[in-house]
Amino acid sequence: MVDLHDLIDLLPDGAVLTDPDLLAGYRHDWARDPGAGTPLAVVRATSTADVGATLRWADEHRVPVVPRGAGSGLSGGATAVDGGIVLSTERMRAITVDPVTRTAVVQPGLLNVEVKRAVAEHGLWYPPDPSSFEICSIGGNAATNAGGLCCVKYGVTTDYVLGMEVVLADGTAVRLGGPRLKDSAGLSLTKLFVGSEGTLGVITELTLRLLPAQPRQSTVVATFASLAAATEAILAITGMLRPSMLEFMDSVAINAVEDEMRMGLDRSAAALLVARSDAPGEFAAREAELMVGACEKAGASEVFHTEDPDEGEAFTAARRFAIPAVERIGPLLLEDVGVPLPRLGDLITGIAAIARRNDVLVSVIAHAGDGNTHPLIVHDPTDAANTERAHRAFGEIMDLAIELGGTITGEHGVGRLKKAWLPAQVGPEVMALTQRVKDALDPHGILNPGAVI
Amino acid sequence: MVDLHDLIDLLPDGAVLTDPDLLAGYRHDWARDPGAGTPLAVVRATSTADVGATLRWADEHRVPVVPRGAGSGLSGGATAVDGGIVLSTERMRAITVDPVTRTAVVQPGLLNVEVKRAVAEHGLWYPPDPSSFEICSIGGNAATNAGGLCCVKYGVTTDYVLGMEVVLADGTAVRLGGPRLKDSAGLSLTKLFVGSEGTLGVITELTLRLLPAQPRQSTVVATFASLAAATEAILAITGMLRPSMLEFMDSVAINAVEDEMRMGLDRSAAALLVARSDAPGEFAAREAELMVGACEKAGASEVFHTEDPDEGEAFTAARRFAIPAVERIGPLLLEDVGVPLPRLGDLITGIAAIARRNDVLVSVIAHAGDGNTHPLIVHDPTDAANTERAHRAFGEIMDLAIELGGTITGEHGVGRLKKAWLPAQVGPEVMALTQRVKDALDPHGILNPGAVI
Numbered sequence: 018m019v020d021l022h023d024l025i026d027l028l029p030d031g032a033v034l035t036d037p038d039l040l041a042g043y044r045h046d047w048a049r050d051p052g053a054g055t056p057l058a059v060v061r062a063t064s065t066a067d068v069g070a071t072l073r074w075a076d077e078h079r080v081p082v083v084p085r086g087a088g089s090g091l092s093g094g095a096t097a098v099d100g101g102i103v104l105s106t107e108r109m110r111a112i113t114v115d116p117v118t119r120t121a122v123v124q125p126g127l128l129n130v131e132v133k134r135a136v137a138e139h140g141l142w143y144p145p146d147p148s149s150f151e152i153c154s155i156g157g158n159a160a161t162n163a164g165g166l167c168c169v170k171y172g173v174t175t176d177y178v179l180g181m182e183v184v185l186a187d188g189t190a191v192r193l194g195g196p197r198l199k200d201s202a203g204l205s206l207t208k209l210f211v212g213s214e215g216t217l218g219v220i221t222e223l224t225l226r227l228l229p230a231q232p233r234q235s236t237v238v239a240t241f242a243s244l245a246a247a248t249e250a251i252l253a254i255t256g257m258l259r260p261s262m263l264e265f266m267d268s269v270a271i272n273a274v275e276d277e278m279r280m281g282l283d284r285s286a287a288a289l290l291v292a293r294s295d296a297p298g299e300f301a302a303r304e305a306e307l308m309v310g311a312c313e314k315a316g317a318s319e320v321f322h323t324e325d326p327d328e329g330e331a332f333t334a335a336r337r338f339a340i341p342a343v344e345r346i347g348p349l350l351l352e353d354v355g356v357p358l359p360r361l362g363d364l365i366t367g368i369a370a371i372a373r374r375n376d377v378l379v380s381v382i383a384h385a386g387d388g389n390t391h392p393l394i395v396h397d398p399t400d401a402a403n404t405e406r407a408h409r410a411f412g413e414i415m416d417l418a419i420e421l422g423g424t425i426t427g428e429h430g431v432g433r434l435k436k437a438w439l440p441a442q443v444g445p446e447v448m449a450l451t452q453r454v455k456d457a458l459d460p461h462g463i464l465n466p467g468a469v470i
Numbered sequence: 471m472v473d474l475h476d477l478i479d480l481l482p483d484g485a486v487l488t489d490p491d492l493l494a495g496y497r498h499d500w501a502r503d504p505g506a507g508t509p510l511a512v513v514r515a516t517s518t519a520d521v522g523a524t525l526r527w528a529d530e531h532r533v534p535v536v537p538r539g540a541g542s543g544l545s546g547g548a549t550a551v552d553g554g555i556v557l558s559t560e561r562m563r564a565i566t567v568d569p570v571t572r573t574a575v576v577q578p579g580l581l582n583v584e585v586k587r588a589v590a591e592h593g594l595w596y597p598p599d600p601s602s603f604e605i606c607s608i609g610g611n612a613a614t615n616a617g618g619l620c621c622v623k624y625g626v627t628t629d630y631v632l633g634m635e636v637v638l639a640d641g642t643a644v645r646l647g648g649p650r651l652k653d654s655a656g657l658s659l660t661k662l663f664v665g666s667e668g669t670l671g672v673i674t675e676l677t678l679r680l681l682p683a684q685p686r687q688s689t690v691v692a693t694f695a696s697l698a699a700a701t702e703a704i705l706a707i708t709g710m711l712r713p714s715m716l717e718f719m720d721s722v723a724i725n726a727v728e729d730e731m732r733m734g735l736d737r738s739a740a741a742l743l744v745a746r747s748d749a750p751g752e753f754a755a756r757e758a759e760l761m762v763g764a765c766e767k768a769g770a771s772e773v774f775h776t777e778d779p780d781e782g783e784a785f786t787a788a789r790r791f792a793i794p795a796v797e798r799i800g801p802l803l804l805e806d807v808g809v810p811l812p813r814l815g816d817l818i819t820g821i822a823a824i825a826r827r828n829d830v831l832v833s834v835i836a837h838a839g840d841g842n843t844h845p846l847i848v849h850d851p852t853d854a855a856n857t858e859r860a861h862r863a864f865g866e867i868m869d870l871a872i873e874l875g876g877t878i879t880g881e882h883g884v885g886r887l888k889k890a891w892l893p894a895q896v897g898p899e900v901m902a903l904t905q906r907v908k909d910a911l912d913p914h915g916i917l918n919p920g921a922v923i
Binding site: 116163173193195201206209229258259428431443450 | 646750892
């Protein structure tokens with residue numbers, strides 16, 4: 018058993034939590050991984066130096082370290098390990114915005130919404146917008162290469178990370194990249210750490226690229242009597258223009274949202290699309306009209322177009338609310354599979370077949386414009402047989418995505434929940450390559466053991 | 471001495487060149503590195519299998535391999551090594567375009583311009599546009615994370631690489647990523663290989679993200695009596711909008727271009743800016759008017775605005791032609807330093823001081839909107855003292871860029887010419903980290919030895 022007093026002495030007063038009641042709150046992220054261990058301690062770092070001291074100590078004593086942002090991860094990337102340290106960045110919350118270079122330097126504990134707000138004060142915009150943007154941390158966003166609703170036009174987190182400070186397994190802090198749009202000096206290590214889910218280092222600062230404030234959006238809402246008609250409309254829209262959002266909800270999600278929000282959604286529809294355009298000025302309305310036409314041509318039962326930003330935001334909020342709304346039916350296993358866009362219809366149809374075969378309720382919502390779906394598998398944890406079927410469906414959905422040339426995770430990360438499927442997606446050679454990089458950067462394997470690899 | 475016959479037997483007829491006259495053409499890239507060696511042979515691969523066989527053989531016999539695209543590199547990234555193999559991808563030229571997922575799968579030997587043309591047939595656009603786009607290969611673009619003129623709005627090569635096939639040092643081919651805008655499954659290895667300059671593997675296929683065809687551009691050309699006024703205009707423009715191009719030429723470049731092209735450029739100007747907007751429809755003209763206003767407010771001596779695409783293209787071509795035009799004065803050492811935008815004025819002023827101090831002619835052209843400059847150092851190779859002063863200036867310009875928080879290379883790569891400066895930019899910890907990754911992926915050090923690290 019290692020002696021925690023050395024670690025406590027290295028860190029500021031109050032940085033190390035050992036009270037079992039407090040530790041309990043750091044065992045899980047939102048994946049509620051049943052295999053979660055009980056950590057030895059939680060370190061709530063206040064600085065890069067704290068992170069460095071913690072990792073140096075852990076590496077020397079071969080103590081596992083699970084890095085943690087806001088704990089809102091959905092794949093068990095921040096599941097605590099027995100006898101390990103949970104290293105939380107929640108107290109590292111500084112931000113400075115430079116409107117001239119249009120960049121922000123942020124610490125990892127700041128929430129995504131707080132980054133958005135801080136840069137908006139300078140008329141700027143940080144695009145990536147996970148549905149959880151109000152509760153997820155920017156450090157966690159970088160660790161999982163998080164996406165969101167605007168990715169269909171604006172890309173994902175890695176597209177906005179120009180540089181970082183990251184602490185390696187041995188406690189060394191390195192600075193990578195910086196506030197330069199173009200930099201070909203040396204290996205692209207910045208991008209390697211984005212999406213590495215805490216297995217290669219702990220990010221202590223990010224330099225983010227910003228855009229000018231997003232123009233006002235036009236919004237189209239369309240309902241369809243069949244999934245086929247909806248997927249036809251999706252392909253027609255993305256084939257003709259780049260929407261700033263193109264979201265999908267199936268019948269279960271529509272009804273769950275309507276139960277809670279009473280917006281007058283058509284409960285009989287098989288699918289609902291919410292599409293937006295942020296083209297400048299009147300071009301947004303023109304693009305919206307093109308999208309209306311595409312939906313009508315695909316056989317939409319109802320199409321609604323609004324230029325009112327509040328109304329558009331209400332439909333976007335409804336789509337964001339779909340996950341908690343469906344969760345009222347029962348606890349969810351939350352999937353995150355993606356496919357190349359032409360296979361989206363096959364994926365959605367196949368998921369329905371998997372749900373039927375396993376006799377479980379699966380609601381599908383999707384960032385349809387980039388082929389990234391979130392099948393929500395409702396299950397009853399008090400019913401062992403039902404739970405087993407739900408987990409089987411969870412795996413079969415990933416198998417299907419792989420078969421369709423897709424990915425087991427579009428934006429949530431592999432964590433612990435999806436680890437078993439990663440080799441089937443990427444193959445043994447990529448797994449071996451991944452292991453070589455991991456061994457080179459974390460030779461004692463202290464960083465987030467059990468995650469990803 | 472290794473026996474080449476084994477290698478020749480592994481490859482298609484004619485794939486291996488050993489004729490000394492032919493080998494001579496593969497010793498240098500455009501950097502004309504005086505330290506270039508003479509290769510044992512050139513392999514002109516026709517397939518991934520050829521690349522795999524060559525690397526397996528080379529790894530086994532510990533023969534250095536220098537990967538080569540079109541040989542248009544400017545940093546000596548494709549300088550041949552004595553007794554090594556030059557592995558050319560010039561014959562791997564297939565492309566397939568998928569308009570539905572808006573992606574293209576391309577082999578590395580295709581030229582950038584050929585990629586642009588092939589996707590344009592589908593109404594699509596591959597943005598990255600190095601000035602050398604008519605002669606540089608897409609594989610080389612990926613290897614150096616190449617930039618270009620549109621990067622100020624559209625980003626660099628890595629922003630468009632969704633996946634690749636890459637052959638590792640031991641000959642194993644791996645597939646990374648794919649035609650998915652979002653993919654958080656496993657480490658971001660795709661992005662690690664982009665910009666790795668052939669030191670980690672040989673790229674044999676790229677999956678590129680495409681955009682809808684670029685809208686028609688409006689063009690603004692402005693001349694300034696002082697460098698300070700020009701840099702003021704640059705900051706004013708980038709502070710208010712995102713131009714699709716914002717290019718700079720100094721007095722030497724203006725005169726060199728005018729000597730060749732007779733466009734009526736103002737020979738007395740200290741600086742010329744070419745700025746473009748590709749905002750949709752009439753918004754391009756509106757943005758152009760804003761840029762005109764910014765130039766006037768900064769004290770431009772002349773400002774010209776055109777909606778005619780051919781006229782706009784002529785000014786863009788003039789800017790692209792600046793390097794060969796200045797080269798008529800004498801052979802060039804071509805720099806590629808970048809700084810955060812607010813330091814651009816300091817960089818340009820500092821370069822002038824370096825030129826004076828070393829008594830050499832330095833012309834500065836720049837992708838001004840992203841702070842990436844190309845100081846062109848004219849020298850006389852027959853004059854040893856002049857050449858020495860030119861090389862001293864070359865180094866001092868990199869020192870200055872580092873001092874200003876910038877980079878020694880914005881888009882050309884480190885290669886062999888800039889290797890000595892990389893540690894000063896990134897620091898010893900990042901160099902050590904780079905070496906660890908290199909050793910993990912290329913344990914026998916056969917891949918492009920002497921480049922970057």
